[in-house]
Amino acid sequence: xxxxxxxxxxxxxxxxxxxxxxxxxxxxxxxxxxxxxxxxxxxxxxxxxxxxxxxxxxxxxxxxxxxxxxxxxxxxxxxxxxxxxxxxxxxxxxxxxxxxxxxxxxxxxxxxxxxxxxxxxxxxxxxxxxxxxxxxxxxxxxxxxxxxxxxxxxxxxxxxxxxxxxxxxxxxxxxxxxxxxxxxxxxxxxxxxxxxxxxxxxxxxxxxxxx
Amino acid sequence: xxxxxxxxxxxxxxxxxxxxxxxxxxxxxxxxxxxxxxxxxxxxxxxxxxxxxxxxxxxxxxxxxxxxxxxxxxxxxxxxxxxxxxxxxxxxxxxxxxxxxxxxxxxxxxxxxxxxxxxxxxxxxxxxxxxxxxxxxxxxxxxxxxxxxxxxxxxxxxxxxxxxxxxxxxxxxxxxxxxxxxxxxxxxxxxxxxxxxxxxxxxxxxxxxxx
Numbered sequence: 151x152x153x154x155x156x157x158x159x160x161x162x163x164x165x166x167x168x169x170x171x172x173x174x175x176x177x178x179x180x181x182x183x184x185x186x187x188x189x190x191x192x193x194x195x196x197x198x199x200x201x202x203x204x205x206x207x208x209x210x211x212x213x214x215x216x217x218x219x220x221x222x223x224x225x226x227x228x229x230x231x232x233x234x235x236x237x238x239x240x241x242x243x244x245x246x247x248x249x250x251x252x253x254x255x256x257x258x259x260x261x262x263x264x265x266x267x268x269x270x271x272x273x274x275x276x277x278x279x280x281x282x283x284x285x286x287x288x289x290x291x292x293x294x295x296x297x298x299x300x301x302x303x304x305x306x307x308x309x310x311x312x313x314x315x316x317x318x319x320x321x322x323x324x325x326x327x328x329x330x331x332x333x334x335x336x337x338x339x340x341x342x343x344x345x346x347x348x349x350x351x352x353x354x355x356x357x358x359x360x361x
Numbered sequence: 362x363x364x365x366x367x368x369x370x371x372x373x374x375x376x377x378x379x380x381x382x383x384x385x386x387x388x389x390x391x392x393x394x395x396x397x398x399x400x401x402x403x404x405x406x407x408x409x410x411x412x413x414x415x416x417x418x419x420x421x422x423x424x425x426x427x428x429x430x431x432x433x434x435x436x437x438x439x440x441x442x443x444x445x446x447x448x449x450x451x452x453x454x455x456x457x458x459x460x461x462x463x464x465x466x467x468x469x470x471x472x473x474x475x476x477x478x479x480x481x482x483x484x485x486x487x488x489x490x491x492x493x494x495x496x497x498x499x500x501x502x503x504x505x506x507x508x509x510x511x512x513x514x515x516x517x518x519x520x521x522x523x524x525x526x527x528x529x530x531x532x533x534x535x536x537x538x539x540x541x542x543x544x545x546x547x548x549x550x551x552x553x554x555x556x557x558x559x560x561x562x563x564x565x566x567x568x569x570x571x572x
Contacts, residue, residue, distance in 0.1 A: 151543050174415040183394040183411055183457065200394055200411030204385040207418040234485070234539065241479045246394065246457060263474050268452045270481035274445070276548050284549035288556050327548065328445065332362055337487055337538065338495035344552060345499050345559045352560055356567070 151233040156269060157250045157259030163188045166195060166215035170206040173198065173214055186249045186257055187218050193255050197224040226251055229258055236261040237270075274328030282322055285344065292351045300350040304343060364447050365440040367480060368461045368470030374399045377406060377426035381417040384409065384425055397460045397468050398429050404466050408435040437462055440469055447472040448481075485539030493533055496559065503562045511561040515554060 162180045164173045164187055177185055177200065187196035196218035206217040226249045227236045239248055240263050250259040286297055298315040301322075305313045313321075325333075334340040373391045375384045375398055388396055388411065398407035407429035417428040437460045438447045450459055451474050461470040497508055509526040512533075516524045524532075536544075545551040 171419060174419065178412040178416060181412070181455075200415065201389040201392070204411065204414050204418060205389060207415060208382060208385065234482070234537075237478060237482050237485075241475060241482065244392075244475050246475075263457075263478055264452065264455050266478050267448060267474055267481065270478065270485065271445070271448050271452065273484070273542070273548060274481065281549050281552055284553050285556060288553045289560075326445075331484070337484060338492055341492055341552070341555065342495050342499045344556065345496060348556045348559050349500075349563055352563060 152229070153227050153231045153233055153236050153250055153261060154229040154259065156233050156236065156265060157229065157261045158265060159259045161186070161257075161260040163192070163257060164198065164214055165189070166213065166218065168214050170203060170211055170214060170217065174203045174207065177203065183246055186224075186260070187214060188257055192257050194221055194224065194226065194249055194251060194257050196220055197249070224249065227261065228253070237266055240266065271328075274326060276327045278322040278325045278327060278330045281327070281344075285348065289348060289351055289355075291355050296351055296354060297347070300347050300354070304346045304350060308343060308346075362444040363440070364438050364442045364444055364461055364472060365470065367444045367447065367476060368440065368472045369476060370470045372397070372468075372471040374403070374468060375409065375425055376400070377424065377429065379425050381414060381422055381425060381428065385414045385418065388414065394457055397435075397471070398425060399468055403468050405432055405435065405437065405460055405462060405468050407431055408460070435460065438472065439464070444472075448477055451477065482539075485537060487538045489533040489536045489538060489541045492538070492555075496555070500559060500562055500566075502566050507562055507565060508558070511565070512558050515557050515561060519554060519557075 162176060162182055162185055164176060164185055166187055184197065184199045186194055187198055189195050198214060198218050202217040211217055225239050225243050225245060227239060229250050229252050236248055239245065245263065247260050247262040249257055250261060252258045282297065286292065286294055295315065298319045302313045302315045302318040305318060331337050331340045334343055373387060373393055373396055375387060375396055377398055395408065395410045397405055398409055400406050409425060409429050413428040422428055436450050436454050436456060438450060440461050440463050447459055450456065456474065458471050458473040460468055461472060463469045493508065497503065497505055506526065509530045513524045513526045513529040516529060542548050542551045545554055
């Protein structure tokens with residue numbers, strides 16, 4: 151995934167010549183704590199945060215150019231960078247968002263930490279049930295009941311807690327992937343459990359075919 | 362996972378009686394765009410954003426109580442709520458962070474969107490190689506080379522692109538879980554592919570045992 155696939159192309163920007171008062175109102179209305187500063191060709195020339203604004207207002211400064219951060223100190227990414235680079239930069243520098251430039255240094259978007267939370271959390275929200283339905287389809291010739299039965303046996307074996315097939319089905323009906331990897335103790339363990347279930351139902355299928 | 366496990370217990374807070382000037386400096390120094398407002402018992406009574414501060418400074422207001430949001434309008438979570446509730450509230454309301462209260466309405470922490478990005482992205486950064494190593498351990502009696510061979514065959518079969526075992530190994534050496542689910546077209550597809558690999562190596566093992 152590239153930066154341009156997760157960036158927001160709707161963003162506000164201001165010019166170095168604008169008044170601090172005016173920009174503070176733009177930021178309040180747009181609900182933006184930080185804003186890129188650009189020249190007439192929309193090339194990035196600086197960055198403003200609410201902290202520059204509050205300081206500027208207290209000190210009686212007038213223009214954005216008097217309080218903005220210069221481009222050299224602005225963390226940014228290129229639209230063709232991998233999306234995870236934007237995630238790493240936001241995390242590492244504790245940013246609310248990061249400006250996205252194209253190869254001509256023109257501002258083309260903004261990656262927002264709130265959008266990243268949304269994208270990342272989507273994976274965690276996938277229902278475990280959906281994974282098992284895909285698994286059932288893949289394990290041709292295995293019924294849903296056999297799959298639940300095997301899952302309950304593997305779970306009992308691994309956790310020591312007795313679980314019936316019905317209880318197992320109820321459990322995965324509501325569980326999300328995020329909860330499942332948390333409950334099993336990590337991604338690898340969750341996956342290894344699935345493999346063990348796959349092996350058990352396959353073995354049963356083979357035994358049945360031989361009869 | 363509960364809210365208290367992901368919240369930051371180090372946070373700044375201010376009182377309704379403090380001057381806007383003074384609070385703006387505290388927020389600048391602490392690099393916080395938003396701040397809880399509390400009473401003398403650290404119970405939440407309001408919320409301040411940089412927008413309230415800039416507006417207050419422009420309008421010549423004096424006290425925080427004149428510009429703060431009242432408690433009713435402040436999105437918050439309880440320390441015992443599931444962590445995903447904090448994630449949902451942050452995403453839904455596009456917040457930078459959300460205050461955490463205990464059962465006595467006392468402010469005990471703050472969940473920051475930047476910390477959530479860090480926690481969530483951790484899963485995406487797990488190396489696929491690690492998953493395969495767990496798989497090798499689970500599929501007792503299957504060598505690493507057999508596993509890579511089967512993986513290459515399944516990949517070729519599913520994508521149409523010819524991949525050798527060596528190329529496959531090189532690929533997973535550097536790939537992260539996030540890249541893998543993106544490349545395979547989703548979490549379920551990624552798991553189904555792994556299950557197919559597990560089935561193929563198990564079938565080979567059985568065939569070998571019979572010889």
